[in-house]
Amino acid sequence: MPRRSERTERFTESVIRRMTRVADLHGAINLSQGFPDFDPPPELLRSLRNIALSGPHQYAVTWGAPNFRQALAGKISRFMCLPIDKDENLVVTCGSTEAMMAAMLAVCNPMDKVVVFSPFYENYGADAILSGAQPIYVELRPPRFTFDRDELRKAFEQKPKAVILCNPSNPSGRVFTRDELEEIARLAREFDAFVITDEVYEHIVYEPHRHIYFASLPGMFERTLSCSSLSKTYSITGWRLGYVVAPPEMADAVKKVHDFLTVGAAAPLQEAAITALELPDAYYRSLLEGYREKRDVFLKALDRAGLLYTTPEGAYYVLVDISEFNAGNDVSFCEWMAEHVGVAAVPGSSFFHEPTHHLIRFHFAKRRETLEEAGKRLIGIRELWKRHPMPAVDS
Ligand code: GLN
Numbered sequence: 001m002p003r004r005s006e007r008t009e010r011f012t013e014s015v016i017r018r019m020t021r022v023a024d025l026h027g028a029i030n031l032s033q034g035f036p037d038f039d040p041p042p043e044l045l046r047s048l049r050n051i052a053l054s055g056p057h058q059y060a061v062t063w064g065a066p067n068f069r070q071a072l073a074g075k076i077s078r079f080m081c082l083p084i085d086k087d088e089n090l091v092v093t094c095g096s097t098e099a100m101m102a103a104m105l106a107v108c109n110p111m112d113k114v115v116v117f118s119p120f121y122e123n124y125g126a127d128a129i130l131s132g133a134q135p136i137y138v139e140l141r142p143p144r145f146t147f148d149r150d151e152l153r154k155a156f157e158q159k160p161k162a163v164i165l166c167n168p169s170n171p172s173g174r175v176f177t178r179d180e181l182e183e184i185a186r187l188a189r190e191f192d193a194f195v196i197t198d199e200v201y202e203h204i205v206y207e208p209h210r211h212i213y214f215a216s217l218p219g220m221f222e223r224t225l226s227c228s229s230l231s232k233t234y235s236i237t238g239w240r241l242g243y244v245v246a247p248p249e250m251a252d253a254v255k256k257v258h259d260f261l262t263v264g265a266a267a268p269l270q271e272a273a274i275t276a277l278e279l280p281d282a283y284y285r286s287l288l289e290g291y292r293e294k295r296d297v298f299l300k301a302l303d304r305a306g307l308l309y310t311t312p313e314g315a316y317y318v319l320v321d322i323s324e325f326n327a328g329n330d331v332s333f334c335e336w337m338a339e340h341v342g343v344a345a346v347p348g349s350s351f352f353h354e355p356t357h358h359l360i361r362f363h364f365a366k367r368r369e370t371l372e373e374a375g376k377r378l379i380g381i382r383e384l385w386k387r388h389p390m391p392a393v394d395s
Pocket residue numbers: 016017032033034035097121170
C-alpha cells in the first residue's frame with residue numbers, strides 16, 4: 001500500500017480534545033478543553049431562531065457575508081481604534097483555528113522560520129507542520145512567563161518570516177505589557193518579519209492589566225495579521241466564526257487560502273451573529289466581570305486544595321504545579337485525575353517545547369456551581385493519590 005503523507009505522520013492527536021473524551025469516559029468535570037457550560041447571550045439565541053426560518057441557508061460570499069463583515073468591521077474598529085475596512089481588511093473564517101492556519105499559509109513558504117513563544121497553544125505546532133514552517137521556540141519563563149530579550153533577538157537573527165503571538169496567552173494567562181509588545185515590534189521591523197496574532201481572549205483581561213492590540217502599535221498594522229473569533233467573546237465556540245484582520249495585500253492572500261480550504265463560514269450563523277457584534281459596551285464589561293468572578297472562585301478552590309499556580313492576568317486558564325505528586329508523567333496524571341478525582345485538565349507537556357511534566361492546565365469557563373464542585377473534588381486529591389496511586393509508567 002502507498003504510505004500516508006509525512007506531514008500527517010508527524011502529527012500527534014490534539015491532547016486538549018482527547019482530554020475531553022477522557023473526561024466524558026469517566027464522567028469527570030471537564031476543565032480541559034476550554035469552552036463554556038453556560039448559554040450565549042439570549043439576544044443571540046433569539047436571532048438564531050428567527051434566522052432558522054428566514055435564512056440565508058446558502059453560501060455566503062466566501063470571505064464573509066457583507067452585512068456580517070460590516071458589523072464586524074464596526075466592532076473591531078471601535079476596540080482596536082483603527083479604521084478597518086470590511087472589504088479590504090477582513091476575512092471571515094471557520095473559527096480562529098482556520099484564521100491562524102490561513103494566515104500561516106498566506107505568509108510562509110515551506111522551510112521559512114517562525115518564532116513561537118513556549119508555552120504555546122498546541123495548534124501552532126500543527127500549523128507549522130501543515131505550512132512547512134520551522135518553529136524557533138522562545139521560552140516564556142515562569143513564574144511570570146516573560147521572555148528574555150536577548151533570546152528573542154537571537155531568534156530574530158535567524159531571519160524568521162513571522163512571529164506568532166498569542167495575547168492574552170493560552171495556556172499561561174500572560175498579558176504582554178506595552179513595553180514587551182514594543183520590543184517585539186522593534187524586532188519585527190528591524191528583521192522585516194510579519195506578526196501573526198491570536199487575540200481570541202482580547203475581552204478577558206483582568207485589572208490592572210490591559211489588552212493592547214498588536215496591530216494598533218505605531219507602524220505595525222502593515223505587518224500584522226490579527227486573528228480572533230466570536231467563540232470566547234460571545235460563548236459560541238461551536239459556531240466556528242473567526243476572522244483575520246490584515247492590510248489589503250495580506251487579506252487578499254488569506255482570502256485565497258480560505259476560499260480553497262473551506263469556501264466559507266456558515267451563512268446562517270454569520271447572519272445571526274450580527275446581533276452579538278452590535279451589543280453595547282456594557283456587555284463586554286459584564287463578560288469580564290463574570291470571568292473575574294469565575295477566576296476568583298476557582299483560584300480560591302485551588303488555594304483550599306493547597307495547589308500552587310500562577311495567577312492568570314487574562315484568558316480563562318490556570319497552570320497548576322503538580323511537582324509534589326512526583327508523578328513523572330503529566331499525561332498519565334491527568335488521566336488518573338479524571339478517573340479518580342473526577343476533574344479533567346490538560347497535561348502541560350502539550351504546550352511546552354522544553355520537556356515539562358510538572359504542570360497541568362485547568363480552564364474556568366464554567367458556571368460557579370461547576371467550579372465549586374470541581375474545587376470540592378480537588379480537596380481530596382492527596383488522599384486519593386495515596387489510596388489509588390497511579391500505575392508506574394515506563395518513560
Ligand atoms: N482554545 C480552547 C483550549 O485551548 C479550545 C481548543 C479547541 O479545541 N479548539 O482549550
